Each structure stands twice: as C-alpha cells, then as structure tokens.
Amino acid sequence: MSLTSLSTTDHSQCAEMLRRLNARLDGTGTRVSIPSQRLDSFGFEMAVEAAGEKRGGITFAVEAGSQRLRDVINKNVTEQDLLAATHNAFSLGWRRMKLYFMIGLPTETDEDVVAIGELAERVLSCAREAVDPKQRGNVSVTCSVGTFVPKSHTPFQWQGQVPADEIRRRQQLLVASVRSKAVRVTYPDPRSSAIDSFLSRAGRAAYEVVEGAWRRGARFDAWSDCFAYEAWLDAARAQGFELEEVVCTDYDLDARLPWDHTSPGETKGFLQREWRRALAAQTTADCTRASCQGCGVCPGLHTHNVIVGER
Ligand code: SF4
Secondary structure (H helix, E strand, O other): OEOOOOOHHHOOOHHHHHHHHHHHHOOOOOOOEOOOEOOOHHHHHHHHHHHOOOOOEEEEEEEOOOHHHHHHOOOOOOHHHHHHHHHHHHHOOOOEEEEEEEEOOOOOOHHHHHHHHHHHHHHHHHHHHHOOHHHHHHOEEEEEEEEOOOOOOOOOOOOOOOOHHHHHHHHHHHHHHOOOOOEEEEOOOHHHHHHHHHHHHOOOOHHHHHHHHHHOOOOOOOOHHHOOHHHHHHHHHHOOOOHHHHHHOOOOOOOOOOOOOOOOOOOHHHHHHHHHHHHOOOOOOOOOOOOOOOOOHHHHOOOOOOOOOOO
C-alpha cells in the first residue's frame, strides 16, 4: 500500500500515520510504502517506520546533480544532507538506494548532467564505507532520471521543454559519464515526456488531440510497448499544429497563457518573481518552515497556513 501525494513526507503527521498503519496491518502480509524519503532526521524516522525489518531499498528525490541547479529549482537539499542520509541508511541495514533526478531543467548545462553521475558515484562510495567490507558487493545505487515537464501555475510555466533529440543526447552523456557498474541509470523515452508536456501546456485544443490520438489507436501510452507517438503527432496535425512546437516553445512572461483563467490561488506576479530568482539561482524559503513569501494563496483562498504539530 503506497501513500502517494505530491509531497507525502511533508505531512506533519506522516511518521505517526505510518506507525499506526503498520501496527494495524501487522501480520496481514501488507506493507506500507511512501514514494521518497526526506533527507532529514524526520525523513529517517519515516523510513524506519515504513521499512520495518525489511530494509531493501530506500529512495531520495535529489532532482539535480549540481548545487547550482538544485538552487535554481529551489530544492533545499545539499550534498552533505544526501551523504549523511546515505551513511545513516546503509549503517541501519539498507543495501539499495534509488535517487530521483531530472534532465532538461531550466538553465541545465552538460556539466549539470555529468554531475548527476558524479554525485551517484560519491553516494556509492559513502554507502560502501558504511557497511561491513564483506557486504560491499551488495551495495547499489540506481539513478531514475526523468525528463523535466514544465507545469502550469509554477515559475517554470513559461519555459518550453528541451526537444526530445537533445534530451536523448543528454541521457547518453549521463550514461557515458558513469563508470561504476554498481550505479544504474534508468530514464524514460523522451517522446513520452513530450506528451506529458503537451497535456500540461496545450490549451483547449488538447482535448481534440486526445480524442484524435485515441481514434488513431493510442491506448495505454504509459506502457512503452503500447506507446503510439505517431498517433499523437497526426492528431495534433489534424488540429493544425505540430505537437513538438507546442511542447518546446517558450512563452513571454507577459503572454496570455491557456490556463490563465484558472488559478489554484497563487498570483502571476509571484510566479514571475520566482522565475527571475530561479534564473539567478536564488532560493526562496519554504513558508511552512519560515515566514510568508507572499505567493497569494492564503489571501486568495481566504485560508491560513497552519501546520499541525512539530516537523
Ligand atoms: S503563508 Fe500562504 S500566502 Fe504566504 S507564502 Fe505561504 S501559502 Fe503563500
């Protein structure tokens, strides 16, 4: 049973929920899992709760290989955090670690791509040092490297996706830069990420394309053996546009966006400010841990940011 949400481990009562669920499910053959662990002591408490005695694999979302790029995307995680968590995990009995990364983030360079592999190798060395020398051969690190998909109502909503051919080149660059056989790199077909982007960025015409792709035989596209990219391209052409153009085009900061008439509460001015800060690699504090950053959600939705209990 997986407790999934956008950010499960940010729930202030997550460890308590895991404790209670595990107690309730004890002896039923059912295990509880959470998608990825936070890199702090609270995250660790949850990892221990979720894993119980079976410490096979543990997952951390690092997102970018270099500190510069982690600052661009406001991922408040340092290499030190990751290595400390690695040491803890492998000392406590874990033997496999999965790290989530993304390729194609705004401002990404080849150095940032290679940095993913370099970081994974440092994690592997740290993990090996934390275990008994006889067990070092069992230690492995998997980098699951997704393709960045720009999403509406985020500071990256104006940014087009990196074209599929260039994503493929960066994936190959990463694979070639990893030397250790104990570090595995997995990544999706960049064309399927282009469909994700299309569904995220296209306007009303997207529904005609979804139906058109279905009429052309597209089914279960998330399964690689069923993925029918040509059906999507044809369906987009039938509506008068090239799917890859919609996916890869940058919007001007003052452009009217297809989703501007909807809002989860944040102001456009806040997103524009965050976009400029991202380009300058300036981080913004998390308002659930620091002061209000003025995103507009609380006044816009007439609500208050209330955190229950210690985090
Ligand atoms: S406290 Fe509310 S308005 Fe302020 S940054 Fe957080 S969510 Fe936005």
